[in-house]
Amino acid sequence: MKEMLLSLDLEWPLIIPAIMIVGYLIYAWWENATRTAEADRESRLPIYNDTMLWLWGLAAACMFGWLISGRTLVELGLTATEPGWRSWAAWGAVGLGSAYMAYSIIAPAVSTRLRQQIRTQLNALDIDFMRPRTTAEHRRFKLLSVTAGITEEIIFRGFLISVLALYMPLVAAALTAIVLFGCGHFYQGVAGVIRTALIGGFLTVVYLTGGSLWPAIILHILMDLAAGAQFQIINAFDEKDSVADGAEV
Structure with missing residues (x-):
């Protein structure tokens, strides 16, 4: 027990940001649960701005705590990928993911x-x-996509897995971080949480395989930008598709 308390005392710069992450997830869940239908019809810009502020703040807290604990950004995952097949596998996933994202944008457009x-x-x-x-809103969503791609990978992959791995096996730490990442998307409902957790699992595998956050960061950004592009395409064709549906009826 004494050794555990000593360990907690030495690692407090890491524990505080971890508690902040859990607090943010609880706050995000509460905010979504209390959101009204009227608020849903208002401008989404404040929501985007608040989310970006929270994410950059949490990422900064994680990096600051990591550095003052005596660790380096390289150990956090902000480094080049491992040499050999691991690097090829990680960047190969980025290549395949990029191709799929391009398809996910082009196909709905036609x-x-x-x-x-x-x-x-x-x-x-x-x-x-x-x-x-x-x-x-589309322009701001692009900024949100880049923000989420960078900060969420630092928070949930680089930082959280590393901190949890101090107290449990790496596999258990990775699975816990994946679950928390999924829970951070409560606003998408149960189906969205499961879908996001699966995406988080894929990004975790890419990160752990390559030993670097950069492939996962790039993939994450591309995924969010592709989703934003799909939103834009859907909006652009709303009137045309409604006319087509009416003609079929």
Whole structure:
């Protein structure tokens, strides 16, 4: 018991940001649970701004705690990938992911059926309060995508897995971080949490394989930007697709 207390005392610069992460997840869940339908119809810019502020703040706290604990950013994952097959595997995942993201943007742009499928999926997720509509919101969503790609990888992959691994096996630490990452997306409903956790699992494998956060950061940014591009395509074709549906009826 004495050794455990000594360990906690020595690692407090890491424990405090970890507690902040859990606190943010609780706050995000509460905010979503108390959001009203009227608020959903207001501008989404304040939501984007608040989210970016929280994420950059948490990432900064994690990095600061990491550094003052005597560790380096290289140990946090902000380094080149491991040499050999691990690097090829990590960057290969980025290449394949990039190709899929390009397809996910191009295909709906030329297919009414795919656009309707995406609309059905979005309705199931019930994320209208986060989905950009105006030109200003689309621009800000791009900034949010880059922010999430960088900060969430630092928070949930680089920092959280490393801290949890001090007290449990690496596999258990990775799985716990994946679950918490999924819980950070409560606003997407249960289906969205599961989907996000699966994506988080994939990004975790990429990170642990390559030994670097950069491939996961790039993939994460591309995923969010592709989602934003899909939103923009859906918005652009809303009127045309509605006319087509009416003609079919």
